[in-house]
Amino acid sequence: MDMYVRMYDELKRTDGDNPTIGVLLCSETDEAIAKYSVLRESDRLFATKLMTCMPTEEQLKAEIEHQKEIFKLQHDENGNK
Numbered sequence: 001m002d003m004y005v006r007m008y009d010e011l012k013r014t015d016g017d018n019p020t021i022g023v024l025l026c027s028e029t030d031e032a033i034a035k036y037s038v039l040r041e042s043d044r045l046f047a048t049k050l051m052t053c054m055p056t057e058e059q060l061k062a063e064i065e066h067q068k069e070i071f072k073l074q075h076d077e078n079g080n081k
């Protein structure tokens with residue numbers, strides 16, 4: 001992953017672009033593979049569980065509202081960021 005991100009930064013990224021991220025898609029993995037597949041100094045690394053099928057429109061709407069509430073709570077607790 002490190003090689004690809006660095007190559008993209010050098011060959012394609014322009015001054016106005018946001019920082020380059022890399023995404024690993026795996027059907028199966030373990031902690032060791034994940035640990036050694038990412039940039040060591042990356043502070044923009046996130047992990048999540050991916051779904052193998054699409055949720056319904058209602059489920060998506062509910063998840064969006066849930067995430068909005070989490071965002072509001074986090075920002076209200078931390079001095080209205």
